[in-house]
Amino acid sequence: MIKRVPSGITGLDNLIQGGFPDGFCILVSGPPGVGKTIFTLQFLMESARRGEAGVYITLDQRIKDLRNQAKQFGWNFHEYEMGGFVRFMRPSKGSAWNQNITETIKESKIHYEILPVIRDSVAEIDAKRLVIDSLSTLTLSLPRGFGDGEIRLFLKRLVDEVKSLGVTSIVTSDLPKNSKWLSRDGVSEFVCDGVIVLDDVVFGEDPVRILRIPKMRETEQDRKAHFFKITSDGIVVEV
Numbered sequence: 001m002i003k004r005v006p007s008g009i010t011g012l013d014n015l016i017q018g019g020f021p022d023g024f025c026i027l028v029s030g031p032p033g034v035g036k037t038i039f040t041l042q043f044l045m046e047s048a049r050r051g052e053a054g055v056y057i058t059l060d061q062r063i064k065d066l067r068n069q070a071k072q073f074g075w076n077f078h079e080y081e082m083g084g085f086v087r088f089m090r091p092s093k094g095s096a097w098n099q100n101i102t103e104t105i106k107e108s109k110i111h112y113e114i115l116p117v118i119r120d121s122v123a124e125i126d127a128k129r130l131v132i133d134s135l136s137t138l139t140l141s142l143p144r145g146f147g148d149g150e151i152r153l154f155l156k157r158l159v160d161e162v163k164s165l166g167v168t169s170i171v172t173s174d175l176p177k178n179s180k181w182l183s184r185d186g187v188s189e190f191v192c193d194g195v196i197v198l199d200d201v202v203f204g205e206d207p208v209r210i211l212r213i214p215k216m217r218e219t220e221q222d223r224k225a226h227f228f229k230i231t232s233d234g235i236v237v238e239v
C-alpha cells in the first residue's frame with residue numbers, strides 16, 4: 001500500500017487515488033498567472049495544518065509578497081513560521097546558490113555548492129514537504145551556451161537530491177503560452193515522478209483554467225482535463 005500525501009488542492013486528490021505518493025517530486029507547470037504559486041502555497045499550508053514541517057524555496061518573489069499572496073486565501077503562515085513548521089527561503093544573488101554555478105555543474109560540485117541550502121533547511125525543521133518556485137528561473141539563470149546535456153544533468157541531480165531528503169516536493173516551471181512542452185527546460189517532465197499542467201484557455205467567450213495530469217507514477221490517474229477555479233479558499237478543481 002503506497003502512502004499518499006494529501007495535496008491540499010480541493011478536488012485534486014480524487015483524481016490521483018488520494019494524493020501524491022510519499023516522497024515524490026511533482027512538476028507543476030503552466031503559463032504565467034495561471035496559479036502555480038498559489039498551488040504551491042496551498043500544498044504547504046496543508047502540510048502546516050497537519051503539523052508537518054515544510055520548506056519553501058522561492059526564486060521568483062520576495063518572501064513578503066508570498067506571505068501577502070497567501071493571506072488573500074486566508075492562509076496565515078506567520079504562526080507556523082514562528083512555530084518552526086514553515087520556512088521560506090530566497091537564495092539571494094551572490095549566495096552559494098548562484099555563485100560559480102557554471103563551475104558547480106561542470107565540476108560536478110552541485111552537491112557541495114547548491115544543495116546544502118536545501119538540505120540544511122529541510123534537516124533543521126525536519127521538513128516533510130518542499131517547494132521550489134520556480135525551477136525555470138533557476139535553469140534560465142544558467143549561462144548561455146549551456147548544453148541540453150548539462151541542463152539535464154543539473155535537473156536530474158537536483159531532483160535526485162531532493163528525493164533523497166525524503167520529502168514530498170513540488171517544483172514549478174513557467175511555460176510560454178500555448179506551449180506543447182510540459183516544462184520550460186523540456187527535461188523536468190522526464191526526471192520528476194509526476195507532472196501537473198495548469199493552463200489558461202478561452203472557452204467560447206470565457207477564459208477558463210484547466211488542470212491535467214499527464215504523468216503520475218504508481219498512480220491510476222484521471223487523465224481527463226478538469227476545470228479549476230481560484231476562489232477565496234484557493235484552488236478548487238471541478239471533478
Ligand SMILES: Nc1ncnc2c1ncn2[C@@H]1O[C@H](COP(=O)(O)OP(=O)(O)O)[C@@H](O)[C@H]1O
Binds near residue numbers: 036038232
Ligand atoms: N484573491 C484572488 N482570487 C482569485 N484569483 C486570484 C486571487 N489572487 C490572484 N488570483 C489569480 O491568480 C493569478 C496568480 O497566480 P500565481 O499562482 O501567482 O500564478 P503563477 O505562479 O502561475 O504565475 C493571478 O493572475 C490571478 O488571476
Ligand SMILES: [Mg+2]
Binds near residue numbers: 037060
Ligand atoms: Mg509564480
